[in-house]
Structures are given as structure tokens and as C-alpha cells.
Amino acid sequence: GAVVSQHPSRVICxxxxxxxxxxxxxxxxxxxMFWYRQFPKQSLMLMATSNEGSKATYEQGVEKxxxxxxxxxxxxxTLTVTSAHPEDSSFYICSARLADTDTQYFGPGTRLTxx
Amino acid sequence: LAKTTQPISMDSYEGQExxxxxxxxxxxxxxxxxxxxxxPSQGPRFIxxxxxxxxxxxxxxxxxxxxxxxxxxxxxxxxxxxxxxxxCLVGFSGGYNxxxxxxxxxxxxxx
Numbered sequence: 001g002a003v004v005s006q007h008p009s010r011v012i013c014x015x016x017x018x019x020x021x022x023x024x025x026x027x028x029x030x031x032x033m034f035w036y037r038q039f040p041k042q043s044l045m046l047m048a049t050s051n052e053g054s055k056a057t058y059e060q061g062v063e064k065x066x067x068x069x070x071x072x073x074x075x076x077x078t079l080t081v082t083s084a085h086p087e088d089s090s091f092y093i094c095s096a097r098l099a100d101t102d103t104q105y106f107g108p109g110t111r112l113t114x115x
Numbered sequence: 116l117a118k119t120t121q122p123i124s125m126d127s128y129e130g131q132e133x134x135x136x137x138x139x140x141x142x143x144x145x146x147x148x149x150x151x152x153x154x155p156s157q158g159p160r161f162i163x164x165x166x167x168x169x170x171x172x173x174x175x176x177x178x179x180x181x182x183x184x185x186x187x188x189x190x191x192x193x194x195x196x197x198x199x200x201x202x203c204l205v206g207f208s209g210g211y212n213x214x215x216x217x218x219x220x221x222x223x224x225x226x
Contacts (some may be wrong), residue, residue: 002161004158006158034214036214036216042217043200043202043216043217043218043219044159045216046214046215046216051215054122091156091199093158093159095158095159095214096130103149103161103164104149105161106151106158106159106160106161107158108157108158109156109157109158111156
């Protein structure tokens with residue numbers, strides 16, 4: 001149990017385009033999901049906290065107009081990277097909090113490459 | 116949020132027991148301690164979580180002293196496939212349980 005999926009697993013896009021990444025909790029409901037970014041050889045950096053039915057809470061330094069987060073249901077959160085640039089190339093990982101155990105389970109990640 | 120400190124790297128050999136200690140001096144009363152394992156280009160995988168004393172599951176044990184200012188992840192009889200980065204995190208149980216990742220410990224298991 002407690003499986004989190006992400007789609008796509010990898011995406012390549014041109015500079016200036018927008019990319020949407022989906023995060024789904026497959027076998028549990030998640031009122032809270034989190035989005036992280038990880039650069040090579042570095043740790044995960046929390047970008048934002050996504051709450052079902054309300055606006056996301058962004059960490060300091062993360063542009064909310066560039067990284068649009070929507071948490072429309074208890075099993076789905078989406079991250080849209082708008083007007084992507086090469087510096088946005090990174091590994092994006094989501095997690096979902098299992099309410100009964102207060103444990104976060106992570107998705108497999110999405111590798112974004114902006115040309 | 117409590118900050119965690121772990122060794123940057125560790126080396127071990129197949130079949131040995133590995134203990135990774137994490138310090139979290141500013142842990143709050145409501146904080147749980149959670150350990151994750153991450154392989155390259157994969158999301159972190161939950162290993163174990165505890166609040167105090169000792170917790171054991173099928174893959175690891177977690178030892179937490181009474182003052183809870185540190186914790187030790189114990190991996191029995193490691194294999195080459197245990198080569199990974201291990202993260203210790205503390206977070207509030209309840210609320211949004213926001214987790215902030217530290218640098219983690221890069222464990223290398225040698226034949």
C-alpha cells in the first residue's frame with residue numbers, strides 16, 4: 001500500500017513552453033501533498049505544500065506564478081512549470097501524506113529537461 | 116523545524132551491520148523521526164519512523180534515546196543493493212508535517 005505515482009517520468013521540452021507533472025496517490029487519500037526539486041548530487045528542496053481544495057503554500061524563493069500547483073482532488077496534485085527555461089531542468093518529486101500514520105510517501109520523480 | 120545533522124558518507128562491507136546516527140538537538144515535543152532511502156534518479160523510499168525508544172520492522176531498526184536529541188538507524192547485514200543515500204528527518208505529526216531534507220548520508224557497501 002501507500003503508492004504514489006508521477007507522470008510523466010521524464011519530459012523534454014523547448015524553452016518557453018509549459019510542462020505539467022501529475023502526482024497521484026494510488027491507494028490512499030492525501031489531503032496534503034508536497035513538491036520537491038532535486039539537482040544532481042544535492043538533497044531534495046521543498047518547493048511547496050499542496051492542500052486539497054485550497055491554495056498551495058510556497059517556500060521562500062519559489063515563484064508561485066512560475067510553478068503552478070493544483071490539488072483538485074484527494075488523490076491528485078499537479079505541478080505546472082510555466083515558461084520553462086534551461087535552469088528549470090531538474091528532478092521533480094512529489095510526496096503525499098498518509099493521514100492515519102502521518103508518514104509521507106514519495107513518487108518516483110519526474111526528470112525535466114528544458115532545451 | 117528541527118535541523119538534522121548526519122555524517123556525509125559511510126563505507127561498509129557486505130554482511131556487516133551499519134549504524135547511521137543523526138543528531139536533532141532542537142527536536143520538538145510533537146516531532147516524529149523518519150528515515151528515508153534514496154537511489155539515484157528515484158524518489159525517497161520510506162524506511163522507518165519512530166517517536167521514542169526502539170522501533171523495528173522487516174528492514175531496519177531505529178533507536179531513539181530518552182532525550183530524543185539523536186537517533187540511530189541500524190541496517191542489519193547490508194548488501195550491495197543497500198548502497199544509497201539515507202535521510203533522517205524530523206517533522207510534526209499532525210498539521211501539514213512539512214519535512215525539510217538535510218544533506219543525507221551516502222552509504223557505500225563494498226563486496
